[in-house]
Amino acid sequence: MNLPSRPIHLLYVPTLACNLGCSYCYLGTQTTEAKLKEDSARAASTLRHALTALDEAGVLAFNVSLHGGEVTTLPAAVLDELFSLVRAHYLRHFDAITALGHKKLAPHIKTNLYKFAPLYDLFEHHKVSISASIDLPLKLHEEHRRTLGGKGWRDLACDNLRRLAAYPHAKKISATLAAEHLADIPALIDDIWYIHRELGFDMNQMNLMFAFPSALNTAARGNPLAPANEAAQRALYDALNAAFAGTELEEGLRRHWFDEFTPSYCTNAVNCGERFYLLQGDGNVYSCVRGQGLPEFHYGNVYTDPIDTILASGARKISAIHQQFGLADDCHNCGHLAQCHSGCAVVKFQRQQAKSYTCQLQKALYRDYPLRFPALAGNDQAAYARNYIARAHPALAINMPAPPPAPAALVLPSDLVEPKNGLRALIAGDPTLVELYRADAWQLEINGEYVALESQILRARSDCHTILPGDQISLHLCRDLLAVACPEPLRNTVYLQVLRDTPVVYGDEQRSKQAHLFTYQRFANCLSDSPLGEHWAMLDLAPLLALHAPLFQRGVRNNLLVTTGYLRDYHYQKQKMNAFYHVQAINLPFQNLEFHYLTDA
Amino acid sequence: MAPDELARTAYTVECFLNALRLDDGRERTAIEERLVKWLIATENKSGYLIFSDGNIFCHTGKEGSRAVNTIPVPTASRQHALWCSHKKLSEIDADSYAGNGKLVMLGTAALLLTLPGSAEAAAAKPTFEIGFSNNNNNNNNNNNNG
Numbered sequence: 001m002n003l004p005s006r007p008i009h010l011l012y013v014p015t016l017a018c019n020l021g022c023s024y025c026y027l028g029t030q031t032t033e034a035k036l037k038e039d040s041a042r043a044a045s046t047l048r049h050a051l052t053a054l055d056e057a058g059v060l061a062f063n064v065s066l067h068g069g070e071v072t073t074l075p076a077a078v079l080d081e082l083f084s085l086v087r088a089h090y091l092r093h094f095d096a097i098t099a100l101g102h103k104k105l106a107p108h109i110k111t112n113l114y115k116f117a118p119l120y121d122l123f124e125h126h127k128v129s130i131s132a133s134i135d136l137p138l139k140l141h142e143e144h145r146r147t148l149g150g151k152g153w154r155d156l157a158c159d160n161l162r163r164l165a166a167y168p169h170a171k172k173i174s175a176t177l178a179a180e181h182l183a184d185i186p187a188l189i190d191d192i193w194y195i196h197r198e199l200g201f202d203m204n205q206m207n208l209m210f211a212f213p214s215a216l217n218t219a220a221r222g223n224p225l226a227p228a229n230e231a232a233q234r235a236l237y238d239a240l241n242a243a244f245a246g247t248e249l250e251e252g253l254r255r256h257w258f259d260e261f262t263p264s265y266c267t268n269a270v271n272c273g274e275r276f277y278l279l280q281g282d283g284n285v286y287s288c289v290r291g292q293g294l295p296e297f298h299y300g301n302v303y304t305d306p307i308d309t310i311l312a313s314g315a316r317k318i319s320a321i322h323q324q325f326g327l328a329d330d331c332h333n334c335g336h337l338a339q340c341h342s343g344c345a346v347v348k349f350q351r352q353q354a355k356s357y358t359c360q361l362q363k364a365l366y367r368d369y370p371l372r373f374p375a376l377a378g379n380d381q382a383a384y385a386r387n388y389i390a391r392a393h394p395a396l397a398i399n400m401p402a403p404p405p406a407p408a409a410l411v412l413p414s415d416l417v418e419p420k421n422g423l424r425a426l427i428a429g430d431p432t433l434v435e436l437y438r439a440d441a442w443q444l445e446i447n448g449e450y451v452a453l454e455s456q457i458l459r460a461r462s463d464c465h466t467i468l469p470g471d472q473i474s475l476h477l478c479r480d481l482l483a484v485a486c487p488e489p490l491r492n493t494v495y496l497q498v499l500r501d502t503p504v505v506y507g508d509e510q511r512s513k514q515a516h517l518f519t520y521q522r523f524a525n526c527l528s529d530s531p532l533g534e535h536w537a538m539l540d541l542a543p544l545l546a547l548h549a550p551l552f553q554r555g556v557r558n559n560l561l562v563t564t565g566y567l568r569d570y571h572y573q574k575q576k577m578n579a580f581y582h583v584q585a586i587n588l589p590f591q592n593l594e595f596h597y598l599t600d601a
Numbered sequence: 602m603a604p605d606e607l608a609r610t611a612y613t614v615e616c617f618l619n620a621l622r623l624d625d626g627r628e629r630t631a632i633e634e635r636l637v638k639w640l641i642a643t644e645n646k647s648g649y650l651i652f653s654d655g656n657i658f659c660h661t662g663k664e665g666s667r668a669v670n671t672i673p674v675p676t677a678s679r680q681h682a683l684w685c686s687h688k689k690l691s692e693i694d695a696d697s698y699a700g701n702g703k704l705v706m707l708g709t710a711a712l713l714l715t716l717p718g719s720a721e722a723a724a725a726k727p728t729f730e731i732g733f734s735n736n737n738n739n740n741n742n743n744n745n746n747g
Contacts, residue, residue, distance in 0.1 A: 511736055588737050
């Protein structure tokens with residue numbers, strides 16, 4: 001099995017069949033035309049095939065949720081196998097999923113609760129997490145959420161909500177709201193309390209959704225429910241805040257009820273097609289429940305298409321939808337573009353509009369939770385918008401005026417960061433530089449203790465020594481360095497520079513640099529023998545430092561750099577020849593020691 | 602201890618406290634005196650000090666040994682850890698030290714070993730730093746390509 005590298009969210013719809021005929025169903029006639037027997041036969045094998053294919057493609061489904069149709073129309077044995085498959089998947093990828101911050105171990109199912117009672121023991125056995133769909137106010141549940149035979153079942157729904165209240169594992173309720181649902185907000189509020197207090201279900205665990213126009217629903221039923229407009233959505237938000245602030249349901253109000261309109265949901269992804277997928281029992285892959293059955297949101301089939309192709313198709317199709325509808329001017333300039341990203345691609349397609357259909361509601365949430373959803377302003381907003389447009393709306397980006405460059409912006413060649421141009425790579429490719437930068441060729445002896453000197457631009461540590469006039473200080477170098485880049489070693493020198501950390505500004509760059517105190521050269525044949533061996537030479541530095549003692553200042557560090565005369569020349573020749581080397585070796589690259597010289601001890 | 606060694610230790614500790622940006626005053630003097638005495642009293646000069654997160658930790662022996670004393674210096678404004686023996690200073694990686702006590706030496710390029718507020722300190726303070734080297738291309742061969 002490959003190590004998973006790409007996490008995705010997978011909704012699995014083993015059947016489109018449903019035991020209800022809700023008036024606003026976005027699946028249209030698909031729920032009645034589905035062949036349950038055929039779906040039951042392939043439900044587990046399709047999921048097994050898909051999960052295996054994802055594994056082999058290095059894709060990790062960190063969330064596998066079961067969705068309908070109505071999943072509970074499948075026989076219990078099929079459900080049992082599906083739940084087992086999902087649990088095994090989570091356990092197989094326990095480490096990777098946990099590393100992503102998820103705690104999934106139990107299957108999750110979306111259900112209308114119609115068959116909850118007979119399946120209760122099976123759900124409990126698998127610790128299934130349950131999300132139940134209802135209508136609010138409940139009187140509309142009776143009106144719109146009817147059986148295929150056209151009968152209402154409110155009493156059974158309430159009984160099953162009581163059962164769900166007592167269910168010991170994860171559970172929540174969701175309610176999809178159209179304009180009609182918001183016509184009587186007091187009744188909706190009353191029913192939230194009724195379910196919470198009378199039926200015993202903790203309504204903190206609820207989330208709300210808003211219906212939107214659905215072509216399939218219109219084709220199937222002709223007279224769909226009108227969606228709630230943005231003013232009605234805001235009116236609901238305000239009414240719920242007024243009714244539940246300060247109550248035991250305030251946490252739900254603040255944390256869960258409007259969670260779908262926050263950045264954590266697929267609706268706010270820059271491109272949901274890169275991460276969210278819906279798999280059907282027939283192997284077809286769509287964007288999500290909203291795009292199910294629409295060719296524009298069909299990404300492929302796991303039985304006929306490679307996973308990479310399906311995922312790429314998803315990203316491409318969603319990108320195309322967002323580009324098709326463009327970016328509204330107020331979205332372009334909105335401080336919350338970074339949270340919203342202009343909303344759901346499917347809803348844009350269904351409504352033929354560029355903006356999120358819950359924009360005003362989202363703005364109310366952003367207003368009320370400014371720390372969770374901070375607004376960008378000024379240059380930050382403009383920069384984010386530019387980056388977003390360049391990615392999500394490239395056709396717009398190419399026609400936008402380029403942003404003014406920052407006055408202090410560095411203009412660097414794009415190939416500066418290529419690995420071959422890194423300083424260490426340049427050194428490794430040049431035998432003379434290898435010698436120049438050696439970390440084992442120079443030793444400083446301080447009162448009998450040897451300190452290996454390294455290039456000041458390569459080393460990861462540096463000591464700043466406190467040196468006294470009476471200290472014994474000798475420099476030792478490998479004699480073979482004197483022959484590097486030098487045709488006649490006799491003409492070579494040990495080249496010392498001592499700098500003081502009192503900054504001076506000079507040169508065309510007007511850089512602040514350490515002040516140069518003195519330079520000293522000793523010819524090769526004037527070096528002493530070193531106690532380190534015949535391959536080493538030595539130079540006593542104590543008299544040299546004592547000679548320049550008046551130049552050292554209390555509280556100011558000094559910098560001794562050592563090389564040979566010919567290696568120093570080579571460094572500057574290399575700078576002329578190679579700009580990448582030049583810019584990275586802009587500071588003296590030689591071996592060094594930093595010190596304080598305490599003259600008044 | 603020889604007078605020179607005492608002077609070396611006192612001076613190094615002075616630079617250490619300067620680098621912490623510890624203001625002059627009676628409290629600093631007391632800390633300085635305490636640290637110098639402690640360093641010269643440790644066997645074989647094996648004592649060392651580490652500043653980290655507003656405290657000076659006094660260690661003896663090998664790298665990674667347990668601190669034998671701790672001196673809070675809440676007014677120190679230095680962000681990063683700093684290491685000090687009787688004769689030298691080094692900058693260390695604060696996160697590494699806090700995590701497992703293992704020293705990871707860095708350069709002293711950003712050390713402010715002068716007195717707080719001095720011209721040198723102000724001039725030496727890096728505003729943008731990549732790598733650990735000092736600014737010092739003191740040469741007349743600073744030609745660009747071409």
